[in-house]
Amino acid sequence: DAMVIQNPRYQVTQFGKPVTLSCSQTLNHNVMYWYQQKSSQAPKLLFHYYDKDFNNEADTPDNFQSRRPNTSFCFLDIRSPGLGDAAMYLCATSRDYEGSGEQFFGPGTRLTVL
Amino acid sequence: AQSVTQLGSHVSVSEGALVLLRCNYSSSVPPYLFWYVQYPNQGLQLLLKYTSAATLVKGINGFEAEFKKSETSFHLTKPSAHMSDAAEYFCAVSYGGSQGNLIFGKGTKLSVKP
Numbered sequence: 001d002a003m004v005i006q007n008p009r010y011q012v013t014q015f016g017k018p019v020t021l022s023c024s025q026t027l028n029h030n031v032m033y034w035y036q037q038k039s040s041q042a043p044k045l046l047f048h049y050y051d052k053d054f055n056n057e058a059d060t061p062d063n064f065q066s067r068r069p070n071t072s073f074c075f076l077d078i079r080s081p082g083l084g085d086a087a088m089y090l091c092a093t094s095r096d097y098e099g100s101g102e103q104f105f106g107p108g109t110r111l112t113v114l
Numbered sequence: 115a116q117s118v119t120q121l122g123s124h125v126s127v128s129e130g131a132l133v134l135l136r137c138n139y140s141s142s143v144p145p146y147l148f149w150y151v152q153y154p155n156q157g158l159q160l161l162l163k164y165t166s167a168a169t170l171v172k173g174i175n176g177f178e179a180e181f182k183k184s185e186t187s188f189h190l191t192k193p194s195a196h197m198s199d200a201a202e203y204f205c206a207v208s209y210g211g212s213q214g215n216l217i218f219g220k221g222t223k224l225s226v227k228p
Binding site: 004006009033040041042043045048088090092099100101102103104105106107108110 | 123146148150155156157158159160163165204208209215216218219220221223
């Protein structure tokens with residue numbers, strides 16, 4: 001089945017220690033998104049890629065970076081995690097900008113910062 | 115700015131009772147509309163979507179939603195709640211194109227009592 005895969009599902013890191021979250025997709029979609037979701041809140045868009053074009057949301061902290069080496073993979077790097085970065089991180093894809101904009105979500109990675 | 119309002123952050127129903135989760139959007143231009151469900155520690159799963167075809171949309175797990183342009187609403191209903199419906203539900207809108215990012219409501223947590 002075509003899908004969006006996130007690894008790991010649970011990640012524990014220490015305050016200030018860089019961490020990388022991974023997302024891969026078998027849907028061959030052009031657009032890949034990263035969201036941050038804190039407890040009992042809606043997902044908040046951090047950035048997205050259209051193919052190799054990176055689009056950062058204005059209020060995304062510089063501490064968050066992303067890489068998309070190819071169509072299938074996208075990474076979220078948190079350079080110096082703080083306690084406030086503990087959250088669920090969701091990866092999503094969509095076929096294109098055209099059409100309804102339906103997004104397909106992965107299962108998420110829950111990040112704990114000690 | 116466009117916004118989505120979900121009335122009621124927490125809704126509780128008895129098993130077998132009607133489920134009604136409310137969603138209103140703020141735009142004179144009909145958007146694409148989505149309902150997503152999120153189970154604990156999971157990603158978002160698409161329940162149903164409105165893309166300007168039929169105004170009554172049927173989704174998975176017995177849910178349906180009706181698009182009412184005059185009321186700028188897209189309420190989610192299910193005739194008979196099941197224990198497995200307990201989850202968080204997010205309404206989202208998109209306007210397609212390069213600005214087609216999803217705009218989420220704050221979510222409604224549904225509890226189902228035996």
